[in-house]
Amino acid sequence: MSRLIIISNRVSAPKDSNSGAQGGLAVALAAALRENGGIWFGWSGDVTEEFTGDINFQRRAGVTAATIDLEQQDVEEYYNGYANRTLWPLFHYRIDLAEYERGFAGGYVRVNDRFADTVRPLIEPEDVVWIQDYHMFPLGQALRDRGCRNRIGFFLHIPWPPRRLLGTLPEAADLVRTMFAYDVVGFHTEEWLESFRDFAVKDLGAELGEDNTLKLGDRTLKAIAAPIGIDCKEFVEGANSPAARLAFRQMRDSAVGRDMIVGVDRLDYSKGLEERFRGYERFLERHPEERKEVFLLQIAPPSRAGVESYQKIRTTLEGLAGYINGRYADVDWVPIRYVNQGYPRDQLAGIYRAARIGLVTPLRDGMNLVAKEYVAAQDPENPGVLILSNFAGAAAQLREGAVLINPYSAEEMSDAIIQALRMERQERIDRWRVMMDNVEKEDVIWWRKRFTSVLMGTEQETEPAE
Numbered sequence: 001m002s003r004l005i006i007i008s009n010r011v012s013a014p015k016d017s018n019s020g021a022q023g024g025l026a027v028a029l030a031a032a033l034r035e036n037g038g039i040w041f042g043w044s045g046d047v048t049e050e051f052t053g054d055i056n057f058q059r060r061a062g063v064t065a066a067t068i069d070l071e072q073q074d075v076e077e078y079y080n081g082y083a084n085r086t087l088w089p090l091f092h093y094r095i096d097l098a099e100y101e102r103g104f105a106g107g108y109v110r111v112n113d114r115f116a117d118t119v120r121p122l123i124e125p126e127d128v129v130w131i132q133d134y135h136m137f138p139l140g141q142a143l144r145d146r147g148c149r150n151r152i153g154f155f156l157h158i159p160w161p162p163r164r165l166l167g168t169l170p171e172a173a174d175l176v177r178t179m180f181a182y183d184v185v186g187f188h189t190e191e192w193l194e195s196f197r198d199f200a201v202k203d204l205g206a207e208l209g210e211d212n213t214l215k216l217g218d219r220t221l222k223a224i225a226a227p228i229g230i231d232c233k234e235f236v237e238g239a240n241s242p243a244a245r246l247a248f249r250q251m252r253d254s255a256v257g258r259d260m261i262v263g264v265d266r267l268d269y270s271k272g273l274e275e276r277f278r279g280y281e282r283f284l285e286r287h288p289e290e291r292k293e294v295f296l297l298q299i300a301p302p303s304r305a306g307v308e309s310y311q312k313i314r315t316t317l318e319g320l321a322g323y324i325n326g327r328y329a330d331v332d333w334v335p336i337r338y339v340n341q342g343y344p345r346d347q348l349a350g351i352y353r354a355a356r357i358g359l360v361t362p363l364r365d366g367m368n369l370v371a372k373e374y375v376a377a378q379d380p381e382n383p384g385v386l387i388l389s390n391f392a393g394a395a396a397q398l399r400e401g402a403v404l405i406n407p408y409s410a411e412e413m414s415d416a417i418i419q420a421l422r423m424e425r426q427e428r429i430d431r432w433r434v435m436m437d438n439v440e441k442e443d444v445i446w447w448r449k450r451f452t453s454v455l456m457g458t459e460q461e462t463e464p465a466e
């Protein structure tokens with residue numbers, strides 16, 4: 001079996017797989033690397049005065065991590081800049097927030113070149129290179145320019161925007177052209193894949209071949225949909241661990257007979273938290289009889305604090321939670337418990353399990369692993385209900401069992417909450433079963449194998465469920 005060289009912005013190989021708030025990507029990739037062997041390469045998260053290209057190797061929880069430090073200017077232009085102030089908002093359909101600065105674009109290319117220069121000597125001829133996410137679009141081309149002839153794949157963890165939206169990015173054509181350096185490009189859903197294909201064909205003149213291939217000049221790539229999953233087995237075990245049981249009991253005790261609705265999201269405007277609070281407020285307004293019967297626990301660990309729009313969303317949410325609580329709270333009841341910190345995964349699993357409703361309502365999300373974790377954590381005899389945004393990638397797989405909503409509509413959210421609260425146990429079990437079947441089958445190992453088998457050319461087509 002070939003070694004995997006995984007390259008992503010940050011190497012978040014866990015120091016201890018059960019600590020703190022980890023991104024979905026981190027959890028998924030550490031599991032993949034433990035299976036295959038190889039190296040995970042990326043930025044350390046540290047800043048150095050002058051870039052040296054020195055690599056720091058560490059063995060962490062069964063994964064070899066190789067990291068480099070970047071300069072402050074790199075962090076501003078590449079990470080806070082192009083990645084998180086240009087690409088992230090644009091790819092989440094927020095052109096109103098996207099900033100198109102030449103300095104950001106230049107910094108982005110410079111850092112990708114730095115990655116290429118430092119990782120290139122680590123790549124052996126038989127290795128398969130797998131590049132992750134929107135921070136690294138041009139890295140494949142930069143490696144080719146340095147003589148790398150290995151199989152190189154790229155996976156995008158966020159949505160791919162429709163063609164005319166992407167067209168607002170000044171470097172759009174160049175960015176997509178460089179992606180033809182990859183052998184395989186993966187997306188979570190058919191929808192993101194189609195938008196990519198649309199741009200490649202209509203704006204670049206790529207030719208659509210058989211078997212999902214696209215040809216541009218002398219390069220041919222294969223573009224596939226491979227929805228990411230969670231480590232379901234591990235998560236179910238976690239949900240039954242002593243820490244989870246304790247968290248479950250504490251939550252139930254503190255709920256004093258009330259139904260809990262839970263939301264767990266990185267604090268990010270794409271997660272639709274403002275709309276969620278407004279939808280929940282509409283529910284409180286419409287259903288006074290339910291007011292003291294429920295509460296919303298929103299866990300939202302802060303992220304990307306160096307980007308202004310994230311500071312703004314934080315302030316907005318604090319104001320909104322305060323306003324809703326001020327308007328509806330009583331001496332013995334608070335409608336929203338809004339928490340800005342992360343919890344260990346096992347504890348989180350216990351919290352999911354104690355919740356009668358999982359409220360996952362992003363305005364746009366590549367996949368959304370919280371939806372799957374919520375499903376995996378449920379008690380099969382008495383599961384809760386997942387309310388899921390139609391605009392999360394996860395909706396393509398979980399649509400049969402979840403209560404799907406348009407997150408922009410406070411009315412739909414309010415109706416869905418009442419529907420979930422009143423849902424009979426048997427319907428909850430039936431809905432949960434279909435979702436759990438998918439979460440179990442299309443888990444993170446399935447995802448990794450689906451992508452790497454196509455990349456290594458050893459695939460036995462396992463199409464994702466529609």
Ligand code: GDG
Pocket residue numbers: 019020021022023024025027157158228264265266299301341342343344345348365366367368369370371373
């Ligand atoms: C990107 C894409 C795609 C959150 N709070 C705590 C905590 N978390 C964990 C969750 C989950 C992860 O963070 C979040 O994953 P998501 O998938 O929901 O979202 P992003 O971070 O935006 O991830 C997304 C993903 O990449 C993978 O491709 O699904 O669409 O945006 O695992 O549990 N974990 C702990 N404590 C917390 O308080 N331990």
